Amino acid sequence: MIRKKKIAIGLFLLFVILQFYPINREVPTVKPSLDFLSGLEIDRNMAKQIKASCYDCHSHETIYPWYAQIAPLSIWIQGHVDNGKKKLNFSEWGSYSINQKRHHLEDCIEIVEKKWMPLKSYMWLHPEGKLEETEREEMINFFKSSL
Ligand code: HEC
Numbered sequence: 025m026i027r028k029k030k031i032a033i034g035l036f037l038l039f040v041i042l043q044f045y046p047i048n049r050e051v052p053t054v055k056p057s058l059d060f061l062s063g064l065e066i067d068r069n070m071a072k073q074i075k076a077s078c079y080d081c082h083s084h085e086t087i088y089p090w091y092a093q094i095a096p097l098s099i100w101i102q103g104h105v106d107n108g109k110k111k112l113n114f115s116e117w118g119s120y121s122i123n124q125k126r127h128h129l130e131d132c133i134e135i136v137e138k139k140w141m142p143l144k145s146y147m148w149l150h151p152e153g154k155l156e157e158t159e160r161e162e163m164i165n166f167f168k169s170s171l
Contacts, residue, residue: 042095047102051084058118059083070166074114077142077153077163081108084115089149104143132167136160 056062060083061071080086081104092101112128120128135141136155147154155163 045095045099047098049102054084054115058116060114060117064170070162073159073163076150077155079114080146080150081105082112082114084113126171129167129171133164136164136167
């Protein structure tokens with residue numbers, strides 16, 4: 025009994041200490057002129073869908089839900105955002121070379137086709153980011169038309 029109590033207290037303390045784990049959420053100011061969606065003649069619904077499905081991890085416009093403040097969830101979520109942005113950042117689209125842009129668009133097409141993105145864990149908590157079959161196809165076609 026006492027051991028269980030000690031473990032419970034230990035876990036609780038760990039949880040409390042984790043809350044002080046520093047997370048860097050600083051982002052540069054968004055420059056609309058560099059943004060992927062601002063430079064394109066784009067259907068409003070498509071822009072909205074891409075923002076809802078991709079921008080939380082692939083832009084400087086991440087909208088953090090309340091539970092993203094709570095460790096260890098916060099650490100895990102920030103990991104997705106950092107890694108996602110490192111690979112592809114729609115807020116810095118304008119600074120990519122033509123080759124990089126083409127490469128990213130080809131990746132986007134493949135990744136959305138194979139349903140790797142948006143990440144599954146993301147869609148559980150962000151149903152608005154979920155892609156129905158037709159929405160998936162429309163997004164693929166949109167990326168193709170931007171190539
Ligand atoms: C919950 C966060 C999250 C969401 C939402 C998300 N991604 Fe990602 N994405 C990532 C992470 C993390 C990686 C890096 C994966 C890795 O390194 O293995 C990644 C990688 C990618 C890559 C690969 C880049 C490369 O060079 O390897 C592409 C392309 C991509 N995502 C496109 C998208 C598109 C398009 C959407 C929206 C339909 C989207 N992602 C939504 C987190 C996310």
